[in-house]
Amino acid sequence: MIGDAILIIFISLFTAMLGEGLTWIFLYRTERYQRLKAEVEKQSKKLEKQGQPEMLQKTQRKKRERQEEKLKSNNRDLSLVKMKSMFGISFAFMALLGMFSSIFEGRVVAKLPFVPLGFIQGLSHRNLMGDDFTDCSFIFLYIVSTMSIRQNLQKMLGLSPSRAVSKQAGSLFAPNPSMK
Secondary structure, eight states: OHHHHHHHHHHHHHHHHHHHHHHIIIITTTTHHHHHHHHHHHHHHHHHOOOOGGGHHHHHHHHHHHHHHHHHHHHHHHHHHHHHHHHHHHHHHHHHHHHHHHHHOOOEEEESSSSSOHHHHHHHHEEETSOOOOOOOHHHHHHHHHHHHHHHHHHHHTTTTOOOHHHHHHSSSSSTTTTO
């Protein structure tokens, strides 16, 4: 069981590195992506330096709104460029996931130290026999390890978005600071 878990972590590391390599080839090194990314970085930093919109005068506020619209437009273009390359890469990974999933089908690859929440149990106990929900299936361990490895790999390679861009974009649970 420990050998399977270590193998899955290495598979996860390999697929994350392969994914980042393919993404670099098809996306990060393209001229259009580089140009859009630089423009988004520049606009995000410019907006960050201006401060809060409530503190600005009317003309400055309108200028800021135009800059925010331009930033949104560039972010949309950047997302479109990313999406096109990600479709091809995702199809390749679906095939890899299917292959690895069939290899580990029905095998307990790890033992969880907790019983997962009900909606996660379907994923953590997928294709496993028995009612011990602390048993972990391939797909759950693969997804969790890939998520953590890929994010750290992107940070190490310098491929994750800068803090200024992340701050301007907001997050899923926090409101966008520029949209008040």
